[in-house]
Amino acid sequence: MCTNPEEVLCDSNVNPYVAKAAEARELFNQLEEKVRLEPEVLMYIRSRPLESGQKGEDCSDLRNIDDYVQCAMIRTKYLKRYIYTPERSAVATKFFEQAQADLISYLTRRMELLPAMGAKQAVSMTQKMIAKIKATKLYLGQVDEQDHRFEFNAYQIGVIPSTQRTFWKRITGSTLRDYVYIEGYILFADSVPQALYQTMVHELGHVIDGTDFPSSDDGRNPFARDYECLRRSDSVDARRADIACYEEKLRLEESRNEPYRAKLYRRAIAEMRANPLALPVIPDLRAGEQSCQMDQLNEAFSDWLSAEVFAFSRGNRMMPKGGGETKNSIESRDSVFQMVAIRCNKTGGSTAAEMAEKRKDSHPLSSDRINKIIMASPMVRGAIGCFADSVYVPVRNLNQLPQANTIGMCGMWQYLPLDIGGQ
Numbered sequence: 001m002c003t004n005p006e007e008v009l010c011d012s013n014v015n016p017y018v019a020k021a022a023e024a025r026e027l028f029n030q031l032e033e034k035v036r037l038e039p040e041v042l043m044y045i046r047s048r049p050l051e052s053g054q055k056g057e058d059c060s061d062l063r064n065i066d067d068y069v070q071c072a073m074i075r076t077k078y079l080k081r082y083i084y085t086p087e088r089s090a091v092a093t094k095f096f097e098q099a100q101a102d103l104i105s106y107l108t109r110r111m112e113l114l115p116a117m118g119a120k121q122a123v124s125m126t127q128k129m130i131a132k133i134k135a136t137k138l139y140l141g142q143v144d145e146q147d148h149r150f151e152f153n154a155y156q157i158g159v160i161p162s163t164q165r166t167f168w169k170r171i172t173g174s175t176l177r178d179y180v181y182i183e184g185y186i187l188f189a190d191s192v193p194q195a196l197y198q199t200m201v202h203e204l205g206h207v208i209d210g211t212d213f214p215s216s217d218d219g220r221n222p223f224a225r226d227y228e229c230l231r232r233s234d235s236v237d238a239r240r241a242d243i244a245c246y247e248e249k250l251r252l253e254e255s256r257n258e259p260y261r262a263k264l265y266r267r268a269i270a271e272m273r274a275n276p277l278a279l280p281v282i283p284d285l286r287a288g289e290q291s292c293q294m295d296q297l298n299e300a301f302s303d304w305l306s307a308e309v310f311a312f313s314r315g316n317r318m319m320p321k322g323g324g325e326t327k328n329s330i331e332s333r334d335s336v337f338q339m340v341a342i343r344c345n346k347t348g349g350s351t352a353a354e355m356a357e358k359r360k361d362s363h364p365l366s367s368d369r370i371n372k373i374i375m376a377s378p379m380v381r382g383a384i385g386c387f388a389d390s391v392y393v394p395v396r397n398l399n400q401l402p403q404a405n406t407i408g409m410c411g412m413w414q415y416l417p418l419d420i421g422g423q
């Protein structure tokens, strides 16, 4: 368990949440299909003008934004009936608010630990992060015309929300709004609820990741050293975007005389040049084509942050002194089982070529996300009884960071004095 937590915690004989997470995913697919096939939704779609070449099976096939909004409103009625029930929405909202509050406490505590001298910029960036987290909304398929207009525009630039189970999104321009968008993950509310909380923290992490807050170590970003750590091969080895590969694809699209696809690549390359951590919208791959390496730092950061906030919000309560079990330590272990369960790789049996493709995704491999990020935290390890290799050193300020002393941990796991006495 302590050497390779992923292997043990993803075994459904050991961890009952692995099967529960798989059932929730399956149920979501069924319910989503049920909504898609609702006669009222299909009839509306087929009565309106369609995008050329579309069959009229989904609201996104519609040509006009007003039609789309109307279609989405009808669809939402059924989504609410089958998926976003009041019970599940209440659980999701509760976890979202808790995640928001825990993350704000964590950021506030970090800010207090910044060295008094010379940390003005890091303090001001942390304050901006807190303000953004406060302003973030939970998106639960609510009937909101403005949201659907936003959604339509997302389709227009090639973001297809329904293919992604959970993500944050953002529009820029005259308004700047951040959302945590929970789709199928809401079904975890029924049977793997702590995973939903973890997901909320992860998604909120993206609101303050390197996309908007420059990650370079120039004293501004309070997480600069953590970013650096996540790049290291003895940590999760978060890869950098392969911009040359995208340039190659751009040249290919130009030579094929595909101006729209070329334009998307051109815009993506410009975004990555402006910010190496950007995760721009990349056109869909053609059949048989290989993808380019995406930058993995933002995803690694969000995973790491979710483990940090989890440990911070529970504090020493998750690791009872003297080895005895407490209600808190049992609950904490159970939560770790849940947060790992939803990361377990569902596919299995992948070929080397498939693995190589997966390694290019913006997310590190699931086994690395579990073993090298979540389960690399001494606090989280402690919650499952792996104490021996966990060293927890409270520090008074972030400049006195002790050096990494255990592989995969970097120094960052020892940041915060969790001054919570007793149980």
Ligand SMILES: [Zn+2]
Residues within 6 Å of the ligand: 202, 203, 206, 299, 302
């Ligand atoms: Zn993410």
